[in-house]
Amino acid sequence: MSGNYESTRRRLTAKQAETVSRLTKCAVEVLREGGFAGLTVRLVAARAGVAPATAYTYFSSKEHLVAEVFWRRLAEMPREDATSDDRTARAVAVLRSVALLVSDEPELAAAVTTALLGRDPDVEHLRARVGLEIRERLIAALEPEPDQDLVEALELLYSGALVRAGMGYGSYTRIADRLEISARMILP
Incomplete structure (x- = not known):
């Protein structure tokens, strides 16, 4: 972008x-x-x-x-390599990259969690854009046959993980590791 x-x-x-x-x-x-x-x-x-x-x-x-x-950082983040034959590895890479996007900036990470939960119409618009961007990345990772229920399960997984990290229940790096373990349990 x-x-x-x-x-x-x-x-x-x-x-x-x-x-x-x-x-x-x-x-x-x-x-x-x-x-x-x-x-x-x-x-x-x-x-x-x-x-x-x-x-x-x-x-x-x-x-x-x-x-x-956050939206700008996400939009600037390179897409994962789609040449790998392992779609599970591709999907896990998407989830890890999103989870680690602001991991080295704890104040920003905590602020993003709070901000994205806001009701401001401009925030709601950005939240939708962020969600769509991550959804598109997951769908691309799960090609050639992305199952919509699986995509939604992974979306619920990462959103819950990021809220959890934002609440201080572990570092973003630890949450990314847990996210990978959980995603591998869900992915076929």
């Missing part, structure tokens, strides 16, 4: 895309320093050198901002 993402609220010019990119980068910096509780759109705007009103033009809430960070 290219580095120019369509916003959840509108299409962006090159200058607007650069502003959004600065805001998302600064959001991660602010999260590292103060966690989700210390994150505000105003604080991120100040760090990015833009007016708060400008930041709110792009992001309706801090949950929306964090969800956008």
Whole structure:
């Protein structure tokens, strides 16, 4: 996927895309320093050198901002190698890569869990995009015959695992390991 993402609220010019990119980068910096509780759109705007009103033009809430960070990271993540004959290994690779996407940034990981559970319409839109992206990756991994019930079972498995990790019931690396074990139990 290219580095120019369509916003959840509108299409962006090159200058607007650069502003959004600065805001998302600064959001991660602010999260590292103060966690989700210390994150505000105003604080991120100040760090990015833009007016708060400008930041709110792009992001309706801090949950929306964090969800956008996760969406961008997921969209940039390379697709798994589809040349392997082992579809179980391909599906497990998808699940592990999603589980480990923010594993080395604990403050961001915790914020993503909280943000993606939000009711903000912009977050709901991004949550749907994230779910569709992961679904498409799982379907591709399970080719040539992806069973929809199996895809849904794997979706339930990873979403539960990520919520569990976000709640602090283990590191994301440990959760990724448990996710792999569980997926191998489900996959034929």
